[in-house]
Amino acid sequence: xxxxxxxxxxxxxxxxxxxxxxxxxxxxxxxxxxxxxxxxxxxxxxxxxxxxxxxxxxxxxxxxxxxxxxxxxxxxxxxxxxxxxxxxxxxxxxxxxxxxxxxxxxxxxxxxxxxxxxxxxxxxxxxxxxxxxxxxxxxxxxxxxxxxxxxxxxxxxxxxxxxxxxxxxxxxxxxxxxxxxxxxxxxxxxxxxxxxxxxxxxxxxxxxxxxxxxxxxxxxxxxxxxxxxxxxxxxxxxxxxxxxxxxxxxxxxxxxxxxxxxxxxxxxxxxxxxxxxxxxxxxxxxxxxxxxxxxxxxxxxxxxxxxxxxxxxxxxxxxxxxxxxxxxxxxxxxxxxxxxxxxxxxxxxxxxxxxxxxxxxxxxxxxxxxxxxxxxxxxxxxxxxxxxxxxxxxxxxxxxxxxxxxxxx
Numbered sequence: 300x301x302x303x304x305x306x307x308x309x310x311x312x313x314x315x316x317x318x319x320x321x322x323x324x325x326x327x328x329x330x331x332x333x334x335x336x337x338x339x340x341x342x343x344x345x346x347x348x349x350x351x352x353x354x355x356x357x358x359x360x361x362x363x364x365x366x367x368x369x370x371x372x373x374x375x376x377x378x379x380x381x382x383x384x385x386x387x388x389x390x391x392x393x394x395x396x397x398x399x400x401x402x403x404x405x406x407x408x409x410x411x412x413x414x415x416x417x418x419x420x421x422x423x424x425x426x427x428x429x430x431x432x433x434x435x436x437x438x439x440x441x442x443x444x445x446x447x448x449x450x451x452x453x454x455x456x457x458x459x460x461x462x463x464x465x466x467x468x469x470x471x472x473x474x475x476x477x478x479x480x481x482x483x484x485x486x487x488x489x490x491x492x493x494x495x496x497x498x499x500x501x502x503x504x505x506x507x508x509x510x511x512x513x514x515x516x517x518x519x520x521x522x523x524x525x526x527x528x529x530x531x532x533x534x535x536x537x538x539x540x541x542x543x544x545x546x547x548x549x550x551x552x553x554x555x556x557x558x559x560x561x562x563x564x565x566x567x568x569x570x571x572x573x574x575x576x577x578x579x580x581x582x583x584x585x586x587x588x589x590x591x592x593x594x595x596x597x598x599x600x601x602x603x604x605x606x607x608x609x610x611x612x613x614x615x616x617x618x619x620x621x622x623x624x625x626x627x628x629x630x631x632x633x634x635x636x637x638x639x640x641x642x643x644x645x646x647x648x649x650x651x652x653x654x655x656x657x658x659x660x661x662x663x664x665x666x667x668x669x670x671x672x673x674x675x676x677x678x679x680x681x682x683x684x685x686x687x688x689x690x691x692x693x694x695x696x697x698x699x700x701x702x703x704x705x706x707x708x
Contacts, residue, residue: 315679348614354605376401405546410435423477427680470504490642505540538564625692632703
């Protein structure tokens with residue numbers, strides 16, 4: 300008799316954003332004249348820069364010519380894109396071409412990376428944090444059993460991110476040592492970012508305890524303050540203990556194109572078993588990639604390459620600045636409304652404390668039904684997110700202004 304993977308039964312029934320979409324659709328159906336402003340899901344709204352569109356057209360034309368047609372490409376990505384990544388993202392950091400893996404999204408790789416590790420390891424996940432980290436560990440069987448009372452999994456080490464530590468936990472606060480540590484900086488959902496000193500302490504912790512850090516830097520383009528690393532490899536020794544994920548989704552507006560990359564340094568190793576020789580994680584990830592992934596399309600990789608031109612960099616900066624201005628509008632509006640908030644600087648997300656101690660989902664309903672504004676309940680990112688709420692700066696500027704006018708009135 301065929302049997303299912305029982306780990307899937309440990310998942311919460313609905314994905315956070317699916318629940319939000321369902322609630323909004325039902326409300327809109329009942330109130331067809333409501334002018335809803337969506338500041339929830341982190342999808343971009345600015346169109347692709349013209350140079351990216353031109354690169355897509357040109358490479359598409361190449362695919363229609365017998366002399367320039369390309370079939371299967373290298374699963375790890377084309378060298379022309381890797382060269383641009385090294386030149387523009389990792390100059391003087393010592394990252395090599397065979398350590399870069401082009402993918403169709405940081406979500407896919409942060410979810411899939413767990414496969415190269417033993418399912419019996421202890422995994423440390425920030426609370427609150429991006430749901431994909433936790434859910435993919437549940438699917439893989441690493442998370443253990445779900446406790447209905449605590450709303451937590453038995454084999455996950457929850458790293459508390461709260462007001463008490465400004466949502467920036469230190470390794471010294473841990474009571475148990477994780478083998479694998481997820482760090483997202485700038486953070487989704489709290490919008491805060493680790494400075495070099497704090498990130499260095501996590502790297503040193505990982506080296507001392509033979510742990511591996513999974514560093515998600517999908518929002519690095521929004522960093523504007525000094526002393527906030529754009530890459531974990533700016534920290535000495537990080538190549539020995541860290542795998543880094545970066546995405547073009549928010550940086551270049553590629554949410555509809557799908558392109559990202561993962562860096563797995565050759566120095567990054569893990570133990571097979573006591574007394575045995577360490578195994579290269581680069582080698583394992585390369586094997587997994589060549590087995591389960593056919594590579595990002597040639598057209599998409601040419602589009603990604605184009606953002607590293609002078610024209611591309613200028614256009615990308617204009618879009619990022621547009622979203623940064625939205626973040627400032629959100630921060631100013633929320634403060635005017637007397638709401639305590641975090642993030643919005645170095646990040647496209649603003650993390651606010653719900654008024655009067657009401658729950659995250661209660662606040663969702665109030666915003667939707669009273670103000671026709673959609674955001675994301677903080678509890679969807681973990682138990683420490685209860686009583687908080689996330690708004691995104693990826694919306695239209697005029698609508699973002701209108702949303703804050705509704706709140707302040």
